[in-house]
Amino acid sequence: QSALTQPASVSGSPGQSITISCTGASSDVGDYNYVSWYQQHPGKAPKLMIFDVTNRPSGVSSRFSGSKSGNTASLTISGLQAEDEADYYCISYTSSSTHVFGTGTTVTVI
Amino acid sequence: QVQLVESGGGVVQPGRSLRLSCAASGFTFTGYAMHWVRQTPGKGLEWVTVMSFDGGDEYYADSVKGRFTVSRDNSKNTLFLHLNSLRAEDTAMYFCARGIGASGTYSPDYWGQGTLVTVSS
Numbered sequence: 572q573s574a575l576t577q578p579a580s581v582s583g584s585p586g587q588s589i590t591i592s593c594t595g596a597s598s599d600v601g602d603y604n605y606v607s608w609y610q611q612h613p614g615k616a617p618k619l620m621i622f623d624v625t626n627r628p629s630g631v632s633s634r635f636s637g638s639k640s641g642n643t644a645s646l647t648i649s650g651l652q653a654e655d656e657a658d659y660y661c662i663s664y665t666s667s668s669t670h671v672f673g674t675g676t677t678v679t680v681i
Numbered sequence: 682q683v684q685l686v687e688s689g690g691g692v693v694q695p696g697r698s699l700r701l702s703c704a705a706s707g708f709t710f711t712g713y714a715m716h717w718v719r720q721t722p723g724k725g726l727e728w729v730t731v732m733s734f735d736g737g738d739e740y741y742a743d744s745v746k747g748r749f750t751v752s753r754d755n756s757k758n759t760l761f762l763h764l765n766s767l768r769a770e771d772t773a774m775y776f777c778a779r780g781i782g783a784s785g786t787y788s789p790d791y792w793g794q795g796t797l798v799t800v801s802s
Contacts, residue, residue, distance in 0.1 A: 572742060572743050572744075574725070605786060605787065605788060607781075607788040607789075609726075611726075616776060616792040616793065616794055616795065617726065617776075617789075617792055618792075619788075619789070619790045619791075622781055622787075622788060622790070623781075628790065660725065660726050662726075662728065662788050662789075664786055664787075664788065667740070668738075668740045668785060668786075669728065669731075669740050669741070669742060670716070670728040670731065670788060671728060672718075672725060672726045672727060672728055673725075674725055675725040675726070
Protein backbone atom coordinates (compact mmCIF):
# COMPACT_ATOMS: atom_id res chain seq x y z
CA GLN A 572 0.00 0.00 0.00
CA SER A 573 2.33 2.72 -1.19
CA ALA A 574 1.10 6.26 -0.80
CA LEU A 575 -0.16 8.00 -3.90
CA THR A 576 2.36 10.50 -5.28
CA GLN A 577 1.66 14.24 -5.04
CA PRO A 578 4.02 17.18 -5.57
CA ALA A 579 5.34 18.43 -2.24
CA SER A 580 4.43 22.02 -3.00
CA VAL A 581 2.59 24.14 -5.54
CA SER A 582 2.39 27.92 -5.55
CA GLY A 583 0.51 30.58 -7.44
CA SER A 584 -0.49 34.22 -7.36
CA PRO A 585 -3.96 35.41 -6.40
CA GLY A 586 -6.36 34.92 -9.28
CA GLN A 587 -4.26 32.29 -10.99
CA SER A 588 -5.17 28.62 -11.48
CA ILE A 589 -3.11 25.78 -10.12
CA THR A 590 -3.35 22.02 -10.53
CA ILE A 591 -2.27 19.35 -8.06
CA SER A 592 -1.64 15.85 -9.39
CA CYS A 593 -2.17 12.55 -7.59
CA THR A 594 -0.51 9.56 -9.23
CA GLY A 595 -1.31 6.00 -8.29
CA ALA A 596 -1.57 2.68 -10.07
CA SER A 597 -4.03 0.54 -11.99
CA SER A 598 -4.99 -1.08 -8.67
CA ASP A 599 -6.27 2.16 -7.18
CA VAL A 600 -6.68 5.49 -9.01
CA GLY A 601 -6.67 3.86 -12.44
CA ASP A 602 -9.34 1.31 -11.68
CA TYR A 603 -11.84 3.20 -9.51
CA ASN A 604 -13.67 6.51 -9.62
CA TYR A 605 -13.49 6.70 -5.83
CA VAL A 606 -10.93 9.48 -5.59
CA SER A 607 -11.49 12.32 -3.13
CA TRP A 608 -9.58 15.46 -2.22
CA TYR A 609 -9.20 17.17 1.18
CA GLN A 610 -8.04 20.59 2.30
CA GLN A 611 -6.34 20.86 5.69
CA HIS A 612 -5.40 24.08 7.44
CA PRO A 613 -2.82 23.92 10.28
CA GLY A 614 -4.24 22.43 13.45
CA LYS A 615 -7.56 21.63 11.81
CA ALA A 616 -9.31 18.47 10.64
CA PRO A 617 -9.34 17.79 6.90
CA LYS A 618 -12.26 19.12 4.86
CA LEU A 619 -13.71 17.24 1.90
CA MET A 620 -13.42 19.29 -1.30
CA ILE A 621 -14.06 16.75 -4.09
CA PHE A 622 -15.43 13.19 -4.04
CA ASP A 623 -15.82 10.48 -6.68
CA VAL A 624 -13.23 12.26 -8.88
CA THR A 625 -15.36 15.21 -9.97
CA ASN A 626 -18.14 15.87 -7.45
CA ARG A 627 -18.21 18.88 -5.13
CA PRO A 628 -19.97 18.63 -1.76
CA SER A 629 -22.56 21.24 -0.98
CA GLY A 630 -20.91 24.44 0.22
CA VAL A 631 -17.57 23.94 -1.50
CA SER A 632 -16.63 26.72 -3.90
CA SER A 633 -16.99 26.04 -7.63
CA ARG A 634 -13.39 27.23 -7.96
CA PHE A 635 -12.41 23.68 -6.97
CA SER A 636 -12.69 20.98 -9.61
CA GLY A 637 -11.43 17.43 -10.08
CA SER A 638 -10.56 15.17 -12.97
CA LYS A 639 -8.81 11.90 -13.75
CA SER A 640 -6.81 10.46 -16.62
CA GLY A 641 -5.43 6.94 -16.37
CA ASN A 642 -3.63 6.46 -13.08
CA THR A 643 -3.49 10.19 -12.28
CA ALA A 644 -6.18 12.29 -10.64
CA SER A 645 -5.97 16.08 -10.47
CA LEU A 646 -7.39 18.91 -8.38
CA THR A 647 -7.60 22.35 -9.98
CA ILE A 648 -8.09 25.52 -7.99
CA SER A 649 -9.19 28.45 -10.14
CA GLY A 650 -9.07 32.09 -9.11
CA LEU A 651 -6.60 31.32 -6.31
CA GLN A 652 -7.33 33.15 -3.06
CA ALA A 653 -5.31 33.67 0.12
CA GLU A 654 -7.67 31.38 2.04
CA ASP A 655 -6.75 28.50 -0.29
CA GLU A 656 -3.31 28.33 1.28
CA ALA A 657 -3.33 24.93 2.99
CA ASP A 658 -2.28 21.30 2.63
CA TYR A 659 -4.18 19.16 0.14
CA TYR A 660 -4.47 15.37 0.12
CA CYS A 661 -5.97 12.91 -2.32
CA ILE A 662 -7.30 9.48 -1.36
CA SER A 663 -8.29 6.50 -3.46
CA TYR A 664 -10.10 3.23 -2.92
CA THR A 665 -7.94 0.21 -3.82
CA SER A 666 -8.36 -3.30 -5.17
CA SER A 667 -7.64 -4.63 -1.66
CA SER A 668 -10.82 -2.90 -0.41
CA THR A 669 -8.65 -0.46 1.52
CA HIS A 670 -7.97 3.22 0.97
CA VAL A 671 -4.67 5.03 0.43
CA PHE A 672 -3.82 8.71 0.83
CA GLY A 673 -1.52 10.80 -1.26
CA THR A 674 1.72 12.23 0.13
CA GLY A 675 0.18 15.68 0.46
CA THR A 676 0.78 19.02 -1.26
CA THR A 677 1.33 22.40 0.37
CA VAL A 678 -0.30 25.19 -1.60
CA THR A 679 1.24 28.62 -1.17
CA VAL A 680 -0.36 31.82 -2.41
CA ILE A 681 2.45 34.19 -3.29
CA GLN B 682 -25.20 18.97 12.17
CA VAL B 683 -22.77 16.07 11.95
CA GLN B 684 -20.56 15.80 15.02
CA LEU B 685 -17.81 13.30 15.70
CA VAL B 686 -15.98 13.47 19.03
CA GLU B 687 -12.97 11.25 19.66
CA SER B 688 -11.64 10.32 23.09
CA GLY B 689 -9.32 7.84 24.75
CA GLY B 690 -5.94 9.09 23.57
CA GLY B 691 -2.97 9.53 25.88
CA VAL B 692 0.56 8.45 26.63
CA VAL B 693 1.15 4.70 26.61
CA GLN B 694 4.24 2.52 26.80
CA PRO B 695 5.38 0.40 23.84
CA GLY B 696 3.69 -2.98 23.75
CA ARG B 697 0.65 -1.81 25.71
CA SER B 698 -2.92 -1.32 24.56
CA LEU B 699 -5.39 1.53 24.25
CA ARG B 700 -9.01 1.93 23.18
CA LEU B 701 -10.20 4.98 21.29
CA SER B 702 -13.87 5.97 21.07
CA CYS B 703 -15.76 8.17 18.64
CA ALA B 704 -19.19 9.46 19.65
CA ALA B 705 -21.34 10.33 16.64
CA SER B 706 -24.37 12.60 16.48
CA GLY B 707 -26.39 14.64 14.00
CA PHE B 708 -26.90 11.86 11.48
CA THR B 709 -28.23 8.30 11.22
CA PHE B 710 -25.16 6.41 12.42
CA THR B 711 -26.44 3.06 11.15
CA GLY B 712 -26.50 4.35 7.58
CA TYR B 713 -22.80 5.04 7.18
CA ALA B 714 -19.44 3.32 7.08
CA MET B 715 -16.90 4.76 9.50
CA HIS B 716 -13.13 5.27 9.14
CA TRP B 717 -10.14 5.86 11.36
CA VAL B 718 -7.32 7.95 9.91
CA ARG B 719 -4.11 9.00 11.66
CA GLN B 720 -1.60 11.80 11.20
CA THR B 721 1.86 11.97 12.68
CA PRO B 722 2.59 15.49 13.96
CA GLY B 723 3.78 17.60 11.06
CA LYS B 724 3.36 14.77 8.56
CA GLY B 725 0.75 13.42 6.17
CA LEU B 726 -2.49 11.51 6.56
CA GLU B 727 -2.49 7.71 6.81
CA TRP B 728 -5.67 5.69 6.36
CA VAL B 729 -6.01 3.09 9.13
CA THR B 730 -9.29 1.19 8.87
CA VAL B 731 -12.92 1.23 7.76
CA MET B 732 -16.00 -0.57 9.06
CA SER B 733 -19.21 -0.88 7.03
CA PHE B 734 -22.53 0.47 8.31
CA ASP B 735 -23.56 -2.78 9.98
CA GLY B 736 -20.13 -3.94 11.13
CA GLY B 737 -20.19 -6.75 8.60
CA ASP B 738 -17.03 -5.68 6.78
CA GLU B 739 -13.79 -4.26 8.08
CA TYR B 740 -10.50 -3.56 6.35
CA TYR B 741 -7.11 -2.42 7.61
CA ALA B 742 -3.90 -0.84 6.43
CA ASP B 743 -1.01 -3.30 6.34
CA SER B 744 0.82 -1.22 8.98
CA VAL B 745 -1.83 -2.03 11.63
CA LYS B 746 -3.31 -5.34 10.47
CA GLY B 747 -3.26 -7.90 13.26
CA ARG B 748 -2.66 -5.25 15.95
CA PHE B 749 -5.62 -2.86 15.64
CA THR B 750 -9.31 -3.80 15.66
CA VAL B 751 -12.23 -1.60 14.71
CA SER B 752 -15.71 -2.10 16.14
CA ARG B 753 -18.96 -0.17 16.46
CA ASP B 754 -21.96 -0.10 18.79
CA ASN B 755 -24.86 1.06 16.65
CA SER B 756 -27.15 1.20 19.67
CA LYS B 757 -24.89 3.89 21.17
CA ASN B 758 -23.78 5.63 17.96
CA THR B 759 -20.17 4.94 18.86
CA LEU B 760 -17.13 3.74 16.91
CA PHE B 761 -14.13 2.18 18.59
CA LEU B 762 -10.52 1.46 17.71
CA HIS B 763 -8.64 -1.07 19.81
CA LEU B 764 -4.88 -0.53 19.56
CA ASN B 765 -2.74 -3.45 20.70
CA SER B 766 1.02 -4.07 20.71
CA LEU B 767 1.64 -0.37 20.30
CA ARG B 768 4.88 0.87 18.76
CA ALA B 769 6.60 4.24 18.73
CA GLU B 770 5.59 4.67 15.10
CA ASP B 771 1.92 4.51 16.10
CA THR B 772 2.31 7.92 17.74
CA ALA B 773 -0.17 10.16 15.92
CA MET B 774 -3.38 12.12 16.03
CA TYR B 775 -6.20 9.66 15.38
CA PHE B 776 -9.25 10.98 13.53
CA CYS B 777 -12.64 9.35 13.30
CA ALA B 778 -14.43 10.09 10.03
CA ARG B 779 -17.78 9.25 8.48
CA GLY B 780 -17.84 7.49 5.11
CA ILE B 781 -19.77 9.13 2.29
CA GLY B 782 -21.99 6.02 2.10
CA ALA B 783 -22.87 2.77 3.79
CA SER B 784 -20.11 0.57 2.43
CA GLY B 785 -16.38 0.77 2.99
CA THR B 786 -15.94 1.74 -0.64
CA TYR B 787 -16.61 5.36 0.13
CA SER B 788 -13.98 7.76 1.43
CA PRO B 789 -14.60 9.99 4.44
CA ASP B 790 -16.62 13.19 4.37
CA TYR B 791 -17.03 14.56 7.91
CA TRP B 792 -14.15 14.33 10.39
CA GLY B 793 -13.74 14.71 14.13
CA GLN B 794 -11.05 16.89 15.71
CA GLY B 795 -8.90 13.91 16.66
CA THR B 796 -7.37 12.37 19.77
CA LEU B 797 -3.61 12.21 20.30
CA VAL B 798 -1.87 8.91 21.00
CA THR B 799 1.74 9.02 22.15
CA VAL B 800 3.68 5.77 22.47
CA SER B 801 6.72 6.30 24.64
CA SER B 802 8.55 4.65 27.49
